Amino acid sequence: MTTATSMTRALAAGDTTSAQLAAAAIDRARQPESTAVLLALTADRARYQAEAADRRRARGAARGDLDGIPIAWKDVFDIQGTVTTAGSASHLHDAPAAVDSHLVRRAHDSGLITLGKTNLSEFAFSGLGVNRYFGTPINPVAPERVPGGSSSGSAVAVARGIVPLAVGTDTSGSVRVPAAYCGIIGYRATPGRYGPNDFAPLSATLDSIGLFATTVDDIIALDRVLAPGEHDDPPRSRRFVIPAGEWTEDLTPEIAADFQAVIAEMRCAETDIRIRSIPSLDTAQKLMDSHGTIVGAEAHRLHRHRLDSTLPIEPATRRRLEDNAHTADSLAPVYAAMRALCADFAAELDGATLLCPTVRHAPPRLSELSDPAHYDNLNASTLRTTMALSYLGACGITLPIRASASRPPSGLLLSRPSGHDAELLAHAAAIGPQRRILTYP
Structure with missing residues (x-):
């Protein structure tokens, strides 16, 4: 049990x-x-x-x-x-x-x-x-x-x-x-x-x-x-979109192999899957690359007093807070574009569910984290895909995929626009039991 x-x-x-x-x-x-x-x-x-x-x-x-x-x-x-x-x-x-x-x-x-x-x-x-x-x-x-x-x-x-x-x-x-x-x-x-x-x-x-x-x-x-009372009837159609660009191209070979294997399984089952660009997703990432992230700015606003406190905080936390000391000064374009980009994201998906890897690389080894700069780079790369989708208001569910037992698991991420949770969960339920590539511990 x-x-x-x-x-x-x-x-x-x-x-x-x-x-x-x-x-x-x-x-x-x-x-x-x-x-x-x-x-x-x-x-x-x-x-x-x-x-x-x-x-x-x-x-x-x-x-x-x-x-x-x-x-x-x-x-x-x-x-x-x-x-x-x-x-x-x-x-x-x-x-x-x-x-x-x-x-x-x-x-x-x-x-x-x-x-x-x-x-x-x-x-x-x-x-x-x-x-x-x-x-x-x-x-x-x-x-x-x-x-x-x-x-x-x-x-x-x-x-x-x-x-x-x-x-x-x-x-x-x-x-x-x-x-x-x-x-x-x-x-x-x-x-x-x-x-x-x-x-x-x-x-x-x-x-x-x-x-x-x-x-x-x-x-x-x-x-x-x-969430009582928040459940609609499951969707009649199950269409999926794979975003072109870094979301499915900036992957390590192992993650790419796992993702391609599960997509092949889904296509063999005659699932409707199409690849195309999602402009709102690309724009969201460019905004954050240029101006910083909302989470960085708001975390600094909430916790900046700790930088001068005698109470203990971890070195990695201190670095992230210090790195975001001035993010709020440049973040106005990110806040300003958010609502419109969320609406664009929903329109661009047009009722489909987005499919991409949850993270673009395997979980880092603990032994890799001794260098602070490498630690921070790994943290940023780990969150790059999910952070952009959070900014677009997406609900999401990750399913485990593992094409080979000899390497760590990776995730297949299904995402839908804000408020489309019922459709998201129905799509995930339809995929999970039918795909041989999906594995559970």
């Missing part, structure tokens, strides 16, 4: 109990190989919630399909009685949260069992998933490589089988990237799909919430819990 769906079936059949599922999750979270995955293990809460779920099920009053299923939360969400660190030692002495974030409460009201809070890149401000203070979660499919970030702990918690579901945040790629690097599924919802953000922010303009699982069915099930 590694998926939420299989756990739900087992609960319904009486083959297990929520208490047993919670106990197994707690045990896996405490294993040595799970070191640095969770920053707070809420074991007592999980046991209490699991026992309550079993009592509800015994009297035929389950709250929904996911009642009694364990879940973990990125440590930017408040969970009552725990300190919200945002992955930074500078928050260690903050007061514990008095109440849960609204999304945590919504999950609890649906019967999900909160196992704890997961590790992340400091302040959610990196795509590599490295945390020097709390430790870097070990990528279970490529232990010598980074897990991806910023939602590293949430991705690893699912990839390692600690929990079947986890929640993260995605500003520039912080769900899609670690999912691709860890060989699982990561979904970035349209910003606001789950209501107003009440987690520790990075960029108010671009922050969104994302979900991790190992099957699309599990993503859809959790999305239905967290």
